[in-house]
Amino acid sequence: MWGGRFAEGPAAVMREINASIPFDKRLWRQDIAGSKAHVAMLGAQGIVSPEDAARIADGLDRVAAVYAAEGVPEDLALEDIHMATESRLAEEIGAVAGRLHTARSRNDQVATDFRLWVRDAIDAVDAGLKALQTALVARADAHAATVMPGYTHLQAAQPVTLGHHLLAYYEMVRRDRSRFRDARARLNECPLGAAALAGTGFPIDRRATAAALGFDRPTANSLDSVSDRDFALDYLMAAAQASLHLSRLAEEIVLWASQPFGFVRLPDQWSTGSSIMPQKRNPDAAELVRGHAGRITGCLTALMITMKGLPLAYSKDMQDDKPPVFEAHDLLALSIAAMTGMIETLDFRPERMRAAAEAGFITATDLADRLVRVAGVPFREAHHITGAAVKLAEQQGCALSDLSLEALQAIDPRIDEGVQAALSIDASVAARASEGGTAPERVREAVARARAALEAG
Ligand code: ARG
DSSP states (O other): OOGGGOSSOOOHHHHHHHOOHHHHGGGHHHHHHHHHHHHHHHHHTTSSOHHHHHHHHHHHHHHHHHHHHHOOOOOGGGOSHHHHHHHHHHHHHGGGGGGTTTTOOHHHHHHHHHHHHHHHHHHHHHHHHHHHHHHHHHHHHHTTTOEEEEEETTEEEEEEEHHHHHHHHHHHHHHHHHHHHHHHHHHOEEOTTOTTTTOOSSOOOHHHHHHHTTOSEEOSOHHHHHHOOHHHHHHHHHHHHHHHHHHHHHHHHHHHHSTTTOOEEOOGGGOBOOSSOTTOOBOHHHHHHHHHHHHHHHHHHHHHHHHTTOOSSOOGGGGGGHHHHHHHHHHHHHHHHHHHHHHHHOEEOHHHHHHHHHHTTTTHHHHHHHHHHHHOOOHHHHHHHHHHHHHHHHHHTOOGGGSOHHHHHHHOTTOOTTHHHHTSHHHHHHHOOSTTOOOHHHHHHHHHHHHHHHHHO
8 A cells, every 4th residue: 555665565573563454353344434434525525526436435335245244354464454445445446446545544544433433332331331220220129128237347337228239339330321421422523534644635524524424523633633542541441440340349249159148149140160169159250350350450551551652643552552442342341241140130148138237236326326316425425335235245145136125224324225126227227218328218219210310311
């Protein structure tokens, strides 16, 4: 394509290091779409004749059909998807193919193709995250009143409902989706027509190509258009954050499936066995979701470091933008699908959750709160009195709610007889009915709100 000023071809290793076709062939649909929009505009503007524009458009459709049927051939000599398609187009329609590249460069072409690809990727991720939210909400609804220990420092803290716990992840995913939406809105400007870096002398119509490709408008500055990979970084940042949330949920599944917890049983479909220990049911999918978050974050770091020292405008380093985005996307899509499958089918063990919640003096705060509410004791003092009650229960090896009223009143006479009922796990969660709290009625309201939001988008 550029052999005019060269006497010799490239060294084999030069060819190999230079080629992006092994990975950027994944852009073929976007490349064809971009070229079709470009050539239609060239025809409409009279930059190429309407007949030539029609022949090129028809040829591009034929190339697309070949790619769809046979895949994209990986000819390193053709370097990238853009040259591969142009060369294949020439095989289909002859020399007129050479008019397609008028008033554009691979620099604006690749920036356009890649934006189109990332836009599709965002739409696919959004659909996946929505399915995950739907699964979380369904399980939360069924377990709005299922009690379990809530932890801080991984120490039993206060009882919560399983529904409330699951909806915490719904909220994280809601923010993830909004980050992807933001990224999509910023991405949706069309670089086509920036040409190599400075714009072009041909009378192109950038608004027409932008509209044909579903962009909101053309980009404003030709130098920025071919230098910018913020859209890819925005995608990777949103992906890294989403994967981090998936990883935390995965970690809880690993923990909950372990014998000391036993809060869930992984269904067969989502477990693996051990080749040596017949009793094992390993949570490999959850562990891999946790692991993939590390790799996705690595992809973000890779592209940030690729970009950080580049002067304007295009440098070949930027060809390295695609592998981390493709890798992160594949890992994220798989992680979301696996997490959705696990959430849909996890076998929760409410009896184990309740037993764990009964064990940890977990309603101690309720005793202190009651002293404040019923006897007007300042909270700090109530905290101290409750500490003595916990110490006593620990000595006697019983639950707080098993201490006799006499024993409690020996610690402080202001403890009243209603206290035992207040110390039950169910009373404790029902009492936490403040806005955003764990009480079953609040969880049911949150489920209804989430369902309405999912219905709307
Ligand atoms: N294969 C290149 C890439 O992916 C296309 C752009 C090449 N532009 C250039 N001036 N060599 O970035």
